[in-house]
Amino acid sequence: MAIDTSACVQQIRDIGYCILRGHFPVEAVEAFHGAFGPIADEYLSENAEQPNRGPNRHYIALPLRPPLYHPSFFDNDDVHAIVTEILGEGAYIDQFASDTPFKDSVHQEIHSDLGLLFDEEPDLSHPPALLAMNWPLVDVTPERGPFQVAEATHRLPKAETIERIKVGDVPLKPLLMDVGDVLIRDPRCLHRGSPNVTDTPRPVAVTSFMRTWYTRERVDAHPIPRSVFDNFSDRERQVFRRFVIDESK
Numbered sequence: 001m002a003i004d005t006s007a008c009v010q011q012i013r014d015i016g017y018c019i020l021r022g023h024f025p026v027e028a029v030e031a032f033h034g035a036f037g038p039i040a041d042e043y044l045s046e047n048a049e050q051p052n053r054g055p056n057r058h059y060i061a062l063p064l065r066p067p068l069y070h071p072s073f074f075d076n077d078d079v080h081a082i083v084t085e086i087l088g089e090g091a092y093i094d095q096f097a098s099d100t101p102f103k104d105s106v107h108q109e110i111h112s113d114l115g116l117l118f119d120e121e122p123d124l125s126h127p128p129a130l131l132a133m134n135w136p137l138v139d140v141t142p143e144r145g146p147f148q149v150a151e152a153t154h155r156l157p158k159a160e161t162i163e164r165i166k167v168g169d170v171p172l173k174p175l176l177m178d179v180g181d182v183l184i185r186d187p188r189c190l191h192r193g194s195p196n197v198t199d200t201p202r203p204v205a206v207t208s209f210m211r212t213w214y215t216r217e218r219v220d221a222h223p224i225p226r227s228v229f230d231n232f233s234d235r236e237r238q239v240f241r242r243f244v245i246d247e248s249k
């Protein structure tokens, strides 16, 4: 189905996010999910007792190789159009990872995924320096710990708005998504992960598009195998240009 990318851009500006429904091929996302299982198992064999996103919730950096990598995720005309209209030409990716609440995860604190651009003006309202893109590897039901978002909070004073959310002045909306759906969001839009009460882990893929001038320390990114990078389109080479290349693979 054709996407009205200008409408998506407007939605991100107005409410902080948009969802492209049924946008990524289901088979590609299912193949990603199949490869994610063993990676998560290996990660958990060492880290299960040290959850890094709250109880039974893990952020796991991922290697960019098929089938975790698929061109429909990163060489996507609509995603590219939306990102470019908001962040300008030359936006690049600095992150490829996953967020997974497992059984018995709990509500996270309400938060933004981004520090301040200008410490001296914490409440300065400005356009986004980066956009996050998430796509679920399983259908996200109310029981599987949906991402909850407080719409239109991305340009409001953070501390005060978190208090308003806590007292129920601003609602938190659970985003129910199916495999193939794609969330593009301003990471300042206040949100939290909710509890997964099922035996089915709920991984979502995580990537971030950055304005050309914006950088942050990343210690978790896996180098991209040379053989994978060499098969990228020109646009993918451009977007992954700041990743380290592993020349041995």
Ligand SMILES: O=C(O)CCC(=O)C(=O)O
Residues within 6 Å of the ligand: 053, 059, 099, 100, 101, 113, 145, 146, 147, 148, 191, 192, 193, 194, 204
């Ligand atoms: O995946 C989720 O439900 C939310 C994850 C999140 O916001 C975080 O860990 O910072």
